[in-house]
Amino acid sequence: MVLDRLDDPDHPVYSMGQAAELLGVTPAFLRNLDATGLLRPGRSDGGHRRYSRHQLDRVVALRRLSDQGHTLVSAAEILDLRADLDGERARHAATARERDEAVRDRDTALGQRDTARRERDRARDERDAVRGADPEQT
Structure with missing residues (x-):
């Protein structure tokens, strides 16, 4: 409109x-x-x-x-540099947010991996316990 x-x-x-x-x-x-x-x-x-x-x-x-x-030329340069700095700060903040998200994703994946390993080990222990109780299942 x-x-x-x-x-x-x-x-x-x-x-x-x-x-x-x-x-x-x-x-x-x-x-x-x-x-x-x-x-x-x-x-x-x-x-x-x-x-x-x-x-x-x-x-x-x-x-x-x-x-x-300040002269007008130097004033304009100051404003341009401030704008550049603001842009860089914004890019840095976005990159930091992406990094933090990646770290959270990694930590979640590591936690899932560790949980899967514990479940695997527990299943092996149960299997070995059953085999130890019933020597014919070996």
Whole structure:
């Protein structure tokens, strides 16, 4: 459904004027981010810039880092490195979950093996006991 795109944080729905007003920045600031390649807004059919919620969040983070003394280029690099780190942490967590599941599966299999061996040994002991009581069954 068309309205589902409004829930998509990556769908470009905000015009430059709306984005600038929401963020408290000038349209020139947003144009500069686009011109320097630090932010790539979508484009409408008429060629006008359209921004997603994720892009608005990035502008806020860029502005915050810029206000702390970073250049916009270094601020963008910091954000990219943070995103890479978050991705690696997520992959590590997924790998750890897979490892833990594999360990549980292995432990279950080992337990089943040990149970089967005990049952086998118990059956052998019973067979040997019967053979020992009745020597003709050997």
